[in-house]
Amino acid sequence: MSRRRRRTPAALVRARPEPAFEISLDGRPLPALPGQSLAAALWAAGVLSWRRTRGSGRPRGAFCGIGSCYDCLATVNGTPNQRACLIPARPGDAVTTQEGHGHAGLAV
Template sequence: MTFDTGAETRFEISFGGRTIPAAPGQTIAAALYAAGVRSWRTTRFEGRPRGLFCGIGVCFDCLVIVNGTENLRACLTEARPGDEVTPG
């Protein structure tokens, strides 16, 4: 579910082999959420699913790997065309 974000400027990122549409200025978490992906990590001890929680960079639940760079907070990391996102 998303607003009109200017179709002509939209681009794609990938998450676990899946293509995710994104708009300029959107965070990776927002793009994933808009595509219906709400969890993208499992916890170390109990393997519980995690995704977005605080949404503003405080809680670190939403960690992802972007183009090989680890430990990025999906809620703060702006999506760029072609980003390869893998579960943190």
């Protein structure tokens, strides 16, 4: 077995993060680190999509990563159309896959 430590983003910058906490995606618990955006926490868990488009229902996730493209919209704690790449993850955040414009469950 190789003695070389695996290269990771955290190893590259010698990160010693504060303890992880839990968020959820569609009820599934996932870990998040303090300061990570929701999108970053989802990427870290191998999740790349958390929205389905209005027209053809295709999956989407973070694309531009800086808040310009709005592809990463998610429903967070019941509020739709939140940019997951900008919003910091907080303990207990419930992310739900956003279907279309995100208002389907609100009877509006």
